Amino acid sequence: MNAQTPTSAERAAKLEGMGCKRKRVEDIRFVQGKGNYVDDIKLPGMLYGDFTRSPHAHARVKKIDTTKAAAVPGVVAVITAETLKTVNLAWMPTLAGDVQMVLADGKVLFQNQEVAFVIADDRYTAADAAELVEVEYEDLPCVVDPLKAMAPDAPVLREDIKDKKEGAHGPRKHYNHVFNWQAGDKAAADAAFAKADVTIKEMIVYPRVHPCPLETCQCVASFDKIKGELTLWGTFQAPHVIRTVGSLISKIPEHKIHVIAPDIGGGFGNKVGAYPGYICAIVASIVTGRPVKWVEDRIENLSTTAFARDFFMETEIACTKDGKITGLRCYTIADHGAFDACANATKWPAGLFSIISGSYDIPAAHVSVDGVYSNKAPGGVAYRCSFRVTEAAYAIERAMDIMAQKLGMDPADFRMKNLIRREQFPYTSAFGWVYDSGDYQTALTKAMETVNYKKLREEQKKKQEAFRRGETREVMGVGVAFFTEIVGAGPSRNCDILGIAMFDSAEIRIHPTGTGICRLGTKSQGQGHETTYAQIIATELGIAADNIMVEEGNTDTAPYGLGTYGSRSTPVSGAATAMACRKIKAKAQMIAAYMLEVHDDDLEWDVDRFRVKGNPERFKTMTEIAWAAYHEVPPGMEPGLEAINYYDPPNFTYPFGAYICVVDIDVDTGATKVRRFYALDDCGTRINPMIIEGQIHGGLTEAFGIAMGQEIHYDDAGNVTTASLMDYFLPTAVETPKWETDWTTTPSPHHPIGAKGVGESPNVGGVPCFSNAVNDAFKFLGSTHINMPHDNWRTWMAADKLGVHA
Amino acid sequence: MAKSKVTMKVNGKAVEELVEPRTLLIHFLREQLNLTGPHIGCDTSHCGACTVDLDGKSVKACTMFAVQADGADIRTIEGMANADGTLHVLQEAFREMHGLQCGFCTPGMITRAYRLLQENPSPSEEEIRFGISGNLCRCTGYQNIVKAIQYAAAKIAGVPYQEAAE
Numbered sequence: 001m002n003a004q005t006p007t008s009a010e011r012a013a014k015l016e017g018m019g020c021k022r023k024r025v026e027d028i029r030f031v032q033g034k035g036n037y038v039d040d041i042k043l044p045g046m047l048y049g050d051f052t053r054s055p056h057a058h059a060r061v062k063k064i065d066t067t068k069a070a071a072v073p074g075v076v077a078v079i080t081a082e083t084l085k086t087v088n089l090a091w092m093p094t095l096a097g098d099v100q101m102v103l104a105d106g107k108v109l110f111q112n113q114e115v116a117f118v119i120a121d122d123r124y125t126a127a128d129a130a131e132l133v134e135v136e137y138e139d140l141p142c143v144v145d146p147l148k149a150m151a152p153d154a155p156v157l158r159e160d161i162k163d164k165k166e167g168a169h170g171p172r173k174h175y176n177h178v179f180n181w182q183a184g185d186k187a188a189a190d191a192a193f194a195k196a197d198v199t200i201k202e203m204i205v206y207p208r209v210h211p212c213p214l215e216t217c218q219c220v221a222s223f224d225k226i227k228g229e230l231t232l233w234g235t236f237q238a239p240h241v242i243r244t245v246g247s248l249i250s251k252i253p254e255h256k257i258h259v260i261a262p263d264i265g266g267g268f269g270n271k272v273g274a275y276p277g278y279i280c281a282i283v284a285s286i287v288t289g290r291p292v293k294w295v296e297d298r299i300e301n302l303s304t305t306a307f308a309r310d311f312f313m314e315t316e317i318a319c320t321k322d323g324k325i326t327g328l329r330c331y332t333i334a335d336h337g338a339f340d341a342c343a344n345a346t347k348w349p350a351g352l353f354s355i356i357s358g359s360y361d362i363p364a365a366h367v368s369v370d371g372v373y374s375n376k377a378p379g380g381v382a383y384r385c386s387f388r389v390t391e392a393a394y395a396i397e398r399a400m401d402i403m404a405q406k407l408g409m410d411p412a413d414f415r416m417k418n419l420i421r422r423e424q425f426p427y428t429s430a431f432g433w434v435y436d437s438g439d440y441q442t443a444l445t446k447a448m449e450t451v452n453y454k455k456l457r458e459e460q461k462k463k464q465e466a467f468r469r470g471e472t473r474e475v476m477g478v479g480v481a482f483f484t485e486i487v488g489a490g491p492s493r494n495c496d497i498l499g500i501a502m503f504d505s506a507e508i509r510i511h512p513t514g515t516g517i518c519r520l521g522t523k524s525q526g527q528g529h530e531t532t533y534a535q536i537i538a539t540e541l542g543i544a545a546d547n548i549m550v551e552e553g554n555t556d557t558a559p560y561g562l563g564t565y566g567s568r569s570t571p572v573s574g575a576a577t578a579m580a581c582r583k584i585k586a587k588a589q590m591i592a593a594y595m596l597e598v599h600d601d602d603l604e605w606d607v608d609r610f611r612v613k614g615n616p617e618r619f620k621t622m623t624e625i626a627w628a629a630y631h632e633v634p635p636g637m638e639p640g641l642e643a644i645n646y647y648d649p650p651n652f653t654y655p656f657g658a659y660i661c662v663v664d665i666d667v668d669t670g671a672t673k674v675r676r677f678y679a680l681d682d683c684g685t686r687i688n689p690m691i692i693e694g695q696i697h698g699g700l701t702e703a704f705g706i707a708m709g710q711e712i713h714y715d716d717a718g719n720v721t722t723a724s725l726m727d728y729f730l731p732t733a734v735e736t737p738k739w740e741t742d743w744t745t746t747p748s749p750h751h752p753i754g755a756k757g758v759g760e761s762p763n764v765g766g767v768p769c770f771s772n773a774v775n776d777a778f779k780f781l782g783s784t785h786i787n788m789p790h791d792n793w794r795t796w797m798a799a800d801k802l803g804v805h806a
Numbered sequence: 807m808a809k810s811k812v813t814m815k816v817n818g819k820a821v822e823e824l825v826e827p828r829t830l831l832i833h834f835l836r837e838q839l840n841l842t843g844p845h846i847g848c849d850t851s852h853c854g855a856c857t858v859d860l861d862g863k864s865v866k867a868c869t870m871f872a873v874q875a876d877g878a879d880i881r882t883i884e885g886m887a888n889a890d891g892t893l894h895v896l897q898e899a900f901r902e903m904h905g906l907q908c909g910f911c912t913p914g915m916i917t918r919a920y921r922l923l924q925e926n927p928s929p930s931e932e933e934i935r936f937g938i939s940g941n942l943c944r945c946t947g948y949q950n951i952v953k954a955i956q957y958a959a960a961k962i963a964g965v966p967y968q969e970a971a972e
Contacts, residue, residue: 023901030909031897031916033843033883040842124828214847214855214910214944265845265910266944298848526908526945694904697947725852725942733935733948 011607016546017539018753021690024531025546026524035263038218038235043291046220047076049284050126051277051300052116052133054108057375057718058142058155061104061115065134069118072132074125076288079117079280081105087286091160092249092279095272095497096349097168098178098340099160100378102276108137109157109338110377111720112303117280119292142375142718143176146335147312149372150174157338157373168340169349169371178340178371183354183431189366192327196318200403205787206391208310208335208376208712211383212730213525215265216301221281222291229256230285234278236261236553237271237523238563241497243555245274248498250282261553267525268702269381270306272343272565277305303723306343307376307712308383310335311391315356315399323407325418328365328430330356330395334380336371342380343565344387345495345502351387352486352652354431358396359440359484359656360418365430375718384702384763386487386566393483397768398775398785401480405779410457411772412448412480416441419482426749433486435654436756437746439682444482447658447680450742453478456662464780473668475781479661479773483765487757488571488653489562497562501648504572505559508537508580509642512630514623515547518577521561522569523552527759528691529569533577535687536753540581541588542608542622559644567655567757570687571748576647578752583643587629591641592620594634653748653756657681659769665777667804670796672708672774674737679765682744684756696762697739703766705731707774709791729791778802812876816841817885825872831865832856834872835882843883843913847942854941857914858882864921866940883913886920896920896958905954907945915941919955928959 006014016022029035052069066078081103084090091099104115116133120126141155148154154176156162162175169179193199219234230252236242239261247254264271281294296305311334318327334350336342344351350369357365382388404414419440420427427435447453456478463476492501510516518533534548552558561573585605592610593600596618603610611619620628629641662676679696686692709729713722722728747754767788774790775783781802786795799805809824816839825834835841835858844867847853856867859881886894896916899905906912915938922929922937929937934955935948943951953969960967 024904026909027901027906030906030912031883031893031900032887033841033913035909037842037845037910039836039846042837042840123833124826212944214853214908214942215845216847263909265847266908268944295846298850298853526910528907690904694907694946694950697949698907698945699947701947702944724850725848726850730852730942730944732939732942733952734939736935736948739947739949 008607015538015542015544015608017535018685018687020535020688022531022535022545022688024528026528026530037215037263037265038220038233039295041220041233043220043222046291046293047119047121047284047288048123048126049117049119049281049292049294050123050130051114052118052130052135054104054111054113054115056108056137056139057111058109058140059137060107060140062136062138064116066116068134069129069132072125072129074121075118075129076121077119077284078133079103079284084283087283089249089279089283092274094339094341096340096342096344097346100339100341102279110375111718112300114276117284119284119288144375144714144716144718146333146372146374149176149374157375176373178336178373179349180368180370181350182366182368184366185364185430186366188364189327189329192364193316193318193329196326197321198319198406199316200399200406201314201316202399202402202785204313204315204395204398204785206309206311206313206394207788208307209383209706209710210302210307210712210728211268211270211381212302212728213266213268213270216296216298217271217275217277217305218295219278219281220291220293221285223285225289229258230282231258231260232282233260233262235264235271237267237525237565239523239553239555240521240560241563242274244500245498249279259555261523264523264525268384269308269343269565271525272381273306273341275305298725299723302712302728303720304377306379306381307337308379308381309391313391313395315395317399317403319403319407323409323414323417325360325362326364328357328362330367332367332369334369334371335374335376336380337374337376337378339378340371341378343382345489346497348387351382351389353388353392355389355433355484355486356392356396357429357431358393359420359482361420361424362430376714382566384699385760386485386489389485390764390767393764394768394771397481397483398771401772401775402784405784412444412453415480415482416444419444434651435484436651436748436750438654438656439744439746440482440656443656443658443680443682443744446742446744447660447678451660451676451678453660473666475665475667475777477663477665477773477775477777479769479776481659481765481769481772484654484656485567485761485764486652486654487567487760488649489566489568490652491650492648500562502562503646503648504561504568504576505644505646506573506576506580507559507644508584510584510626512627514543514626516543517549517551519551519558520573521559522564522573524564527564527569527695532687532691533574536574536577537581540578541585567760570755570757571653571751572647572649574755575649575752576645579647580643580645583645584641587641588622588625590637591625591628591633595620595628650750653684653751655681655683655756655758655761657761657765659765661769661773663773663777665774665795667799670792670799672790672792672795677737678740678742679762680742680744681758681761682746683758683761684745684747684751685754686743686745687755692758693741695759696741699760699762700739700766701731701736703763704736704770705729707767707770707788707790709789711789810873812872814875814877815879817881827871827873829872830868831870831872831875832867835867841882841884845910845913847910852942854918855911855914857917857941859917859921864918883917886916895961899954899958899961903950903954903957905946905951911941911943915943915951919958922955923959923962928963
């Protein structure tokens with residue numbers, strides 16, 4: 001080897017593989033305004049659709065008169081439920097086994113519900129004409145409070161199923177009941193509570209919020225009558241699911257539906273579901289024979305397409321007097337809105353909520369969730385979290401603080417005492433989940449040392465004394481949260497969507513010149529997949545990441561997959577990518593052996609080449625092997641160098657983290673300043689530390705928004721009062737705190753590269769951490785639990801209730 | 807609806823078009839001029855995804871009629887790159903500092919940052935945060951956007967970029 005030959009390390013660095021802070025390839029187009037989002041699509045003859053929506057939360061629709069709207073010059077058609085009935089599409093199935101009105105059929109069940117769809121030459125005409133659709137309503141009493149939905153005299157919401165005793169998830173006990181779902185061992189949990197030294201019980205509310213990506217939901221449908229083919233561009237986090245569901249609903253054969261998700265401006269769960277706008281655009285295109293675009297505005301987005309949370313969680317912990325948890329119970333009422341359009345794996349009506357035992361070794365536990373209907377928008381998506389995981393994490397992390405308070409223990413010490421210990425992994429929880437790996441004490445210890453936790457508590461104590469003496473009007477809170485997520489849905493034995501197992505896929509083709517393309521069943525909405533998947537391939541195959549094109553979102557070319565949500569891209573498609581690489585590598589080894597005239601076993605892998613063991617100067621690089629794969633394959637071998645893998649994960653992955661937050665609150669204004677936020681995340685193997693850090697910054701900012709101000713609020717008449725950015729809190733750069741990030745690395749033992757997924761961890765851990773910090777600030781005044789959101793006004797009211805303004 | 811004639815300069819080029827009086831500037835730019843870089847993210851002038859530079863000011867193009875921009879000199883993200891086609895220092899900075907994720911707020915954010923640095927070539931972190939508070943981002947948490955603007959400011963000033971101490 002001469003001096004010019006790069007070392008293995010130098011060659012590895014050039015690949016920009018796993019562990020490299022590779023700059024994102026997507027950015028080149030985005031910084032120049034050359035992304036291609038749905039609303040950028042312009043087709044010849046394209047029409048625009050817009051909805052007439054209900055001003056009422058609950059009303060009978062007596063009459064719809066479209067005459068005036070249809071007469072507006074430029075209006076091509078007006079569609080109502082009656083039109084849709086002719087193609088059997090007035091209602092559509094939901095992902096949760098319910099049905100949902102596409103357009104109001106006989107009555108409306110939530111404010112802003114879709115009533116008519118106007119199609120016109122341009123978007124202004126469509127919007128104008130939508131105003132001219134005349135609808136006669138008869139107002140009905142409505143259900144806004146989910147805790148009253150199952151009252152004996154509650155109004156009947158869903159007349160279509162009012163007599164059905166059995167729903168998609170078992171027996172229904174009331175006409176406004178969706179399902180009851182239970183997990184764990186009730187008898188064991190009850191026994192633990194009967195014997196407990198100390199117990200706590202608190203109604204912990206996670207209000208209705210909305211993911212609110214900056215780009216709203218939108219689509220362009222184009223039906224080719226001659227070919228009988230539908231092309232549908234849309235903001236789809238799961239394009240293949242949309243194709244299959246679209247085929248089942250529309251009866252258009254699946255091979256004649258082309259679904260394309262171009263660049264997506266954020267999703268956070270909002271773009272998983274199928275919405276009436278998509279169905280109406282498709283029908284409108286079939287009816288008119290022209291492409292039809294539907295773009296929702298922000299008010300429509302916040303008030304109709306998806307919501308998240310809305311869980312009322314009565315949470316109990318049982319404990320010994322020295323602070324060892326012996327039992328956990330949680331009874332939850334889940335507000336599902338007017339239709340059960342929850343985006344969960346089909347068998348899990350409350351998602352993975354039974355991760356509620358969190359990071360703690362709890363011997364006995366039981367949860368029960370009742371879903372109820374209300375006069376609110378349907379949805380129930382996972383807003384930057386795996387299915388219902390952030391609700392579970394919030395409940396357990398608040399309950400831990402409340403129990404610590406009752407025991408007179410420090411909340412961090414109480415957690416430390418109950419965390420699952422390193423030697424217990426793989427750990428089977430009381431709910432049966434098998435946590436793959438973890439080193440919790442190390443993470444929490446590192447977090448506490450980094451922020452000098454002890455000193456913070458000393459400072460807090462001094463401040464509390466000063467407050468009592470009347471020397472300050474500021475109180476200080478220290479929030480601690482330790483979370484464990486369950487992501488990467490999922491093993492097919494646990495998870496399917498409408499019967500389709502939740503595997504995912506990667507197909508890699510290496511071209512003759514040694515570059516390649518990788519197509520996947522997932523779909524980036526900002527996560528940087530085009531950058532990171534290429535890094536996995538770079539490390540696995542020794543091909544520079546820059547020489548790999550990553551493509552997602554076109555169902556004609558991408559292998560089937562279930563899409564991107566629930567932090568499943570890296571755990572599932574990332575694994576598929578590695579496995580496909582390994583198939584290619586095995587073939588490459590045979591080709592190299594043939595070229596070098598040695599046995600396969602005489603070769604060893606070295607970064608980007610196979611070399612002869614003991615004779616490293618005899619080697620074939622992947623570039624040479626790629627050429628040979630199309631030029632001189634061994635006799636009997638198929639030419640080409642490509643592979644596909646459908647990966648059905650053996651288990652979920654369980655990322656975890658320890659977060660600490662310090663807040664200072666002015667009790668006279670409620671103004672809350674986040675002095676410090678430290679987030680330690682363990683997502684297993686780290687593919688691109690720059691992207692991981694960016695994901696954590698973003699997730700923490702969303703968590704900050706949720707904890708400190710977000711709520712989709714309805715008044716008593718069912719009017720949604722927070723449906724624009726005037727009223728719905730999205731943090732600006734001014735409010736957003738500075739983030740400190742840190743990590744430990746505990747690889748997943750069952751994942752081919754040990755990665756666990758990270759995008760949602762900061763939301764799951766961040767929300768309880770902020771809430772614990774605010775709650776912690778008021779503990780010394782006798783407060784036990786203050787519900788989110790902790791905006792200034794509510795915080796002022798909480799302080800007022802504690803008598804500090806007297 | 808009767809149309810009015812507007813003339814303006816967009817990204818250095820003279821433009822003469824007929825528009826309906828009610829056409830919003832953002833729709834005019836996106837649909838009539840095919841400049842789809844500026845985006846639409848809200849209905850209430852809060853999000854700033856539609857920000858363009860108009861006669862030396864950052865303007866939310868969703869809150870102005872195209873006819874109001876008659877005679878104006880407009881620059882959108884499409885006109886941000888250098889004359890030789892290389893990236894503007896802000897565009898480079900956003901990539902370098904990982905100041906974007908989904909890319910939807912990015913054109914407005916960069917366009918706003920461009921004007922901010924014209925107004926204040928060496929802003930403090932606080933001034934940057936205030937200066938971009940009319941532009942919402944749902945992905946990045948702003949921290950790396952702030953860094954990107956600091957990086958660009960340093961490069962324009964010809965001084966080495968130094969990451970502020972945490």
